Amino acid sequence: QRLTAETVEMAINLRNKLDLFEDKWSPKVIAEMNDYQIKLAKLEGDFVWHKHDNTDEVFLIIKGTLIIELRDGSVTLNEGEMFVVPKGVEHKPIAAEECHVMLMEPRGVVNTGDCERNEAGELTADNDVW
Numbered sequence: 001q002r003l004t005a006e007t008v009e010m011a012i013n014l015r016n017k018l019d020l021f022e023d024k025w026s027p028k029v030i031a032e033m034n035d036y037q038i039k040l041a042k043l044e045g046d047f048v049w050h051k052h053d054n055t056d057e058v059f060l061i062i063k064g065t066l067i068i069e070l071r072d073g074s075v076t077l078n079e080g081e082m083f084v085v086p087k088g089v090e091h092k093p094i095a096a097e098e099c100h101v102m103l104m105e106p107r108g109v110v111n112t113g114d115c116e117r118n119e120a121g122e123l124t125a126d127n128d129v130w
Helices: 014-018 117-123
Strands: 028-033 036-046 057-063 066-070 073-077 082-085 091-106
Touching (some): 014 036, 073 082
Antiparallel strands (some): 057 091, 066 073, 066 091
C-alpha cells in the first residue's frame, strides 16, 4: 500500500498515548496487526508468576528498567531493549521504578496468563482496552 498524507497522519505517538493513562499493569491496545495487538503499559512493582501456554510474549522497553525473573535466572532490560519470553515459560516481571513497555501478543491474551484470577487479583487487566 502506498503512503499518503492520510496514512502519515495516522502515525502513533507513543509518548502521547502513554500520557493518556496512569494505571499500572493494565496494558492498553494502540494498534493491531493481523491477529496481534500492540499494547503499551506502565509497570511498577512486582507482577505475578505466570506463563502463556500458547504464545510467546514480547517486551520492548520504552522508558526505565524491567527485570524479568525466570525460574532459572533473570533478564534485565533497559530502554531500547527487547526480550521474547517463549510460550510456556514461567516469568515474573519486576519494575523497581515506573517502567514504560510495549507488548506484542495475539488478540485475547490475558496479561496474567495461566495464573488463577483470585491469585492475580487486581493485576488481571481487562482485554481489548484501547
